[in-house]
Amino acid sequence: MKFALALGILMLAVLACAESELPLAEPCNEDFVLLTFDDGINVQNIETYRSMIYNRYNKNSCPAGVTFFVSHEYTDYSLVNELYNQGFEIALHSISHVTNQEYWRNADYDTLMKEFGDQKTQIAHFANIPEEEVKGIRSPFLQMSGNATYQMMASTGLRYDLSWPTTSFTNPGLWPYTLHYRSIQDCVVPPCPSASIPGPWILPIVAWSDLQGIPCSFVDTCFYNPGNDEDGWFRFIVQNFERHYFGNRAPFGFYVHEAFFRVSPAASRALIRFLDMINNLNDVFMVNADEVIDWVQNPIPLNEYSRKICPRRLPRSCSVSNCGPYIGDHNQNDNMKCVLWLVAILGFVSVRAQLPSAEPCIESACQLPDCRCSSTNVPGNLNPRDIPQFVLVTFDGAVSVSNIVDYRDLLYRRNNKNSCPVRATFFVSHEYTDYTFVNELYNRGFEIGLNSMTRHYSQQYWRDASEETLMREFSDQRNYNEININGQLPSAEPCQESACQLPNCRCSSTNIPGNLDSRDTPQFVLITFDNAVSQDNIGIYRDLLYQRTNKNSCPVRATFFVSHEYSDYTLVNELYNRGFEIGLNSISHQGNQEYWRYASQEVLMSEFNDQRDQIAHFANIPASAVQGIRAPLLQLSGNASFEMMIKANFKYDMSWPTVLFQNPGLWPYTLDYMSIQDCITPYCPTASLPGPWVVPMIAWSDLLGIPCTVINSCFYSPPDDDENAWFNFFVSNFERHYLGNRAPFGFHIGQGFFSRNVAIYRAALRFFDMLNNLHDVFMVSADEAVEWVKNPIPINEYSRKQCPSRSQSVCRATPCNGLEAQHTSELFYMQICNRCPRVYPWVNNPFGVLQN
Incomplete structure (x- = not known):
């Protein structure tokens, strides 16, 4: 009243x-x-x-x-x-x-x-x-x-x-x-x-x-x-x-x-x-x-x-x-x-x-x-x-x-x-x-x-x-x-496609490589996992990915961005021998975002270049097979990240999210010229940095349309126990790529998310089964996607390509107990494919050599 x-x-x-x-x-x-x-x-x-x-x-x-x-x-x-x-x-x-x-x-x-x-x-x-x-x-x-x-x-x-x-x-x-x-x-x-x-x-x-x-x-x-x-x-x-x-x-x-x-x-x-x-x-x-x-x-x-x-x-x-x-x-x-x-x-x-x-x-x-x-x-x-x-x-x-x-x-x-x-x-x-x-x-x-x-x-x-x-x-x-972060390097010029030609240069663009029609373009699915590989997660990887093939009869591929701490290197060796790609996620995996935001080229060399040698040594895999990196917390260091990659001869980075280029999606590109990609995680590169490729992490949209780069960070997501809703959620985000310009579809997720949510894991199995029955969809590694962009061919040719293969790498499992970490005095356990180090390997001492 x-x-x-x-x-x-x-x-x-x-x-x-x-x-x-x-x-x-x-x-x-x-x-x-x-x-x-x-x-x-x-x-x-x-x-x-x-x-x-x-x-x-x-x-x-x-x-x-x-x-x-x-x-x-x-x-x-x-x-x-x-x-x-x-x-x-x-x-x-x-x-x-x-x-x-x-x-x-x-x-x-x-x-x-x-x-x-x-x-x-x-x-x-x-x-x-x-x-x-x-x-x-x-x-x-x-x-x-x-x-x-x-x-x-x-x-x-x-x-x-x-x-x-x-x-x-x-x-x-x-x-x-x-x-x-x-x-x-x-x-x-x-x-x-x-x-x-x-x-x-x-x-x-x-x-x-x-x-x-x-x-x-x-x-x-x-x-x-x-x-x-x-x-x-x-x-x-x-x-x-x-x-x-x-x-x-x-x-x-x-x-x-x-x-x-x-x-x-x-x-x-x-x-x-x-x-x-x-x-x-x-x-x-x-x-x-x-x-x-x-x-x-x-x-x-x-x-x-x-x-x-x-x-x-x-x-x-x-x-x-x-x-x-x-x-x-x-x-x-x-x-x-x-x-x-x-x-x-x-x-x-x-x-x-x-x-x-x-x-x-x-x-x-x-x-x-x-x-x-x-x-x-x-x-x-x-x-x-x-x-x-x-x-x-x-x-x-x-x-x-x-x-x-x-x-x-x-x-x-x-x-x-x-x-x-x-x-x-x-x-x-x-x-x-x-x-x-x-x-x-x-x-x-x-x-x-x-x-x-x-x-x-x-x-x-x-x-x-x-x-x-x-x-x-x-x-x-x-x-x-951003001048203080990106140093004194001159800014890159806008890209001129006539001056930036494949296979070694590509403008940042939503255009399909090779000017292919979308229906003639393979839909690549990039499944990636971050952090340590250990007994806690290898069972999920085996059940989810082993014995799975694309419609062209080639085994599916995924990329593992491995961090050093708690990794079992015998399992890294197993993943490599199964044909999966091993990428880098740093030695220290510092949780302080400012550490990565302001990291110098020298710090990044010790985190990533040294890690490549470290992972090759302890997992007994070729260093040349390790081509890509992902920065912890997706925190780039501006130009320094890519200067380090040039110096260390890395092929690609997969740390840079985009929310502006979801539909149509942004294809992988080089940094010879200015990038059009939105800078989600400042600081982003601004200089001309020929060589490394950027594989954009194209954001998903949650149930309210809010962008999320990693699946387990989607805030408005289906109920954890609703398998059908999660399956539909996966499909709806996939369709934006598949029915659009077919930019690589990223399935980026923390394995722990599966272990805590059985319904979501079952939904992922159903989703992968669906993908593996589509003749124009291929679950590949990030490195394979970059190689296709460098030399794009239509589906009918790609489907007839010989499946990639590699020589097996032997691993004699060696348990290493009581390794002291000189930076914390803690004791660590390692499982490796080589002789045990004297101390726990860390930044600036990637092989664990005893130092005074």
């Missing part, structure tokens, strides 16, 4: 304000609505934004505003450019978006400069939007770093932060304010700033209340929510909005991650209904966060605000170049963010205070437009009915192919009632971000803010971050480029 009455008042208010002088006091007032989205912008979400917020107008005929807090990973910067050109705000959400909350809690000034300061320049560069238009930040997990966050912002000229929740000032709501003086805001996610830091504005995240009255800062973290009830969601949104609309009209925030709409379509439909409702209210305006600050600095009543000229910007061009988001094992489960936020609001810890504490605010000494006390008072001492209700729409994280479609659907072509385009702020983090999409968002009029360079998921990192760390996280993010 209360809801129906309130909605009736809202509708009556539209008529009263628009058509008569009826004294309906409160509903005629100005109210701002901030719709924001976090994380990457990509093809997975841009359609949501396009359908939801494009072509949406406020009642004053200005386009509705939304703020996208963009993180780097998975972001398509051409879509960021599109959002900008649509008039939405692009803001920052960090480069790394590290999932360790301690990282952000303890981040120092330097770290924050890298995450946000650098991201500001980075996003301007890759999305081709003006750097000065990127004004806001949102810290990952809303985890501030105390004073360091705002010291970094003051140093880099960032205007506002939208990371600080309040549960104490929800009715009346807390208006934006500066940090010249001590804040009265409750510290929900410590550490919060305690010093006097003139310059940056605080835009408080005024918490919602869920159905049980429990506060929640983000819509998708409201625990007691309406579930699948669209009408329930609509009522839920309106009830939280009413607290602002009938109160002091502090900006009403609708803060959400677009992925939530994919798992909760009822909430998505309800939001569209809500936006349609508020866009028909004379005194409610969807604006971006930056516009709210503008109004607070110079508050004007509703009748003046409605007559203001709609904000405009010049569109920014975007020539799409594929450099994109990053996939790493440290950031595979975004759902953890909800848990971390919930945990964070329960605890309070002491705040670092190296600067003197701020004095209580004296309003007479703190005057607009550059200073405002933290307060629930309406700026300018205006009556709430005379001010607009701003709605701040913000997004955090990467802007990439996985979300740009949703942003387009949600925000593009959406106007506020004053006919100005709606705005949003994107707090962009670096990892996974496609900067062409950031450029698109900027050109669409959206605000680009910073969300840090590294996006550390450690809350401790951000809480303890120094000013220097924060400068690195945010200032460096604004200025990001």
Whole structure:
């Protein structure tokens, strides 16, 4: 009843304000609505934004505003450019978006400069939007770093932060304010700033209340929510909005991650209904966060605000170049963010205070437009009915192919009632971000803010971050480029096919080699396994692959990228003698992604070139048979990876995922010229590096269309016990290749995934049986696929080729007990095909020679 009455008042208010002088006091007032989205912008979400917020107008005929807090990973910067050109705000959400909350809690000034300061320049560069238009930040997990966050912002000229929740000032709501003086805001996610830091504005995240009255800062973290009830969601949104609309009209925030709409379509439909409702209210305006600050600095009543000229910007061009988001094992489960936020609001810890504490605010000494006390008072001492209700729409994280479609659907072509385009702020983090999409968002009029360079998921990192760390996280993010990683090698030129001819050169392209028709092209299936070969997994390999043949009667092949630790080299010898390819996955297989990202050519030589000699020695196989490598965690080292391969005479690398070239798929190519492949795991090669081949890891799509490179990393996958669903999942991803341009289909999986899930293993057996009965499908090694690309022939010729064969390699199994690892003093056991080493072999000592 209360809801129906309130909605009736809202509708009556539209008529009263628009058509008569009826004294309906409160509903005629100005109210701002901030719709924001976090994380990457990509093809997975841009359609949501396009359908939801494009072509949406406020009642004053200005386009509705939304703020996208963009993180780097998975972001398509051409879509960021599109959002900008649509008039939405692009803001920052960090480069790394590290999932360790301690990282952000303890981040120092330097770290924050890298995450946000650098991201500001980075996003301007890759999305081709003006750097000065990127004004806001949102810290990952809303985890501030105390004073360091705002010291970094003051140093880099960032205007506002939208990371600080309040549960104490929800009715009346807390208006934006500066940090010249001590804040009265409750510290929900410590550490919060305690010093006097003139310059940056605080835009408080005024918490919602869920159905049980429990506060929640983000819509998708409201625990007691309406579930699948669209009408329930609509009522839920309106009830939280009413607290602002009938109160002091502090900006009403609708803060959400677009992925939530994919798992909760009822909430998505309800939001569209809500936006349609508020866009028909004379005194409610969807604006971006930056516009709210503008109004607070110079508050004007509703009748003046409605007559203001709609904000405009010049569109920014975007020539799409594929450099994109990053996939790493440290950031595979975004759902953890909800848990971390919930945990964070329960605890309070002491705040670092190296600067003197701020004095209580004296309003007479703190005057607009550059200073405002933290307060629930309406700026300018205006009556709430005379001010607009701003709605701040913000997004955090990467802007990439996985979300740009949703942003387009949600925000593009959406106007506020004053006919100005709606705005949003994107707090962009670096990892996974496609900067062409950031450029698109900027050109669409959206605000680009910073969300840090590294996006550390450690809350401790951000809480303890120094000013220097924060400068690195945010200032460096604004200025990001890859020159330091890729050295001083000149950039490769765009590829000219006439100058790049097979068998030793091929442009990066989705064109079928040899200009064959797809129906005449063999469909290669590349089955790969990573890590150690041991008694724990050899049984699965034997059951899954041995005794299996392609339709041309040749035995199937697979590629094993072997790491040293825990490998049984007698079993590596067995796999080799069975005809399978042995590739390299490094000696140390370090779990620290930064180790591989910044590895020098010398380090890579000791990890891979030495491993080839090591594996040849202990498994008694020819070193010349080991042709390919895969970097641990799929973490390339920029040009250094391929410089090492040239020096060591490796044939190919299979570490580079692509999500942009799924359909049609990207065929293997060389690096004589510039690659068009998206850079999922920076840093990627930029120089001309003739010789090595790139075998792209073409991403699968999970059940929600989110890309995943390794099968066991597909987040929205079938139930573990549903064999038929998994079989259909395998087939649907295979068909994209088979019915497309027939780029090699990668089946990349961890063997442990099979051992834990019998139904998935049975589905794989059925899938392989199906493939082996297709006359034009061949399960081959990665090396064989490269050889075919170098000399492409049609199916009818390929089917008649003699099956590859090799001489058997003898192995006299030798157990080696109690080998001391000199780098850890641990004792290891090895099973090898040679004499036992003196100590456990390791990096810089691949044969285990006793060293002083």
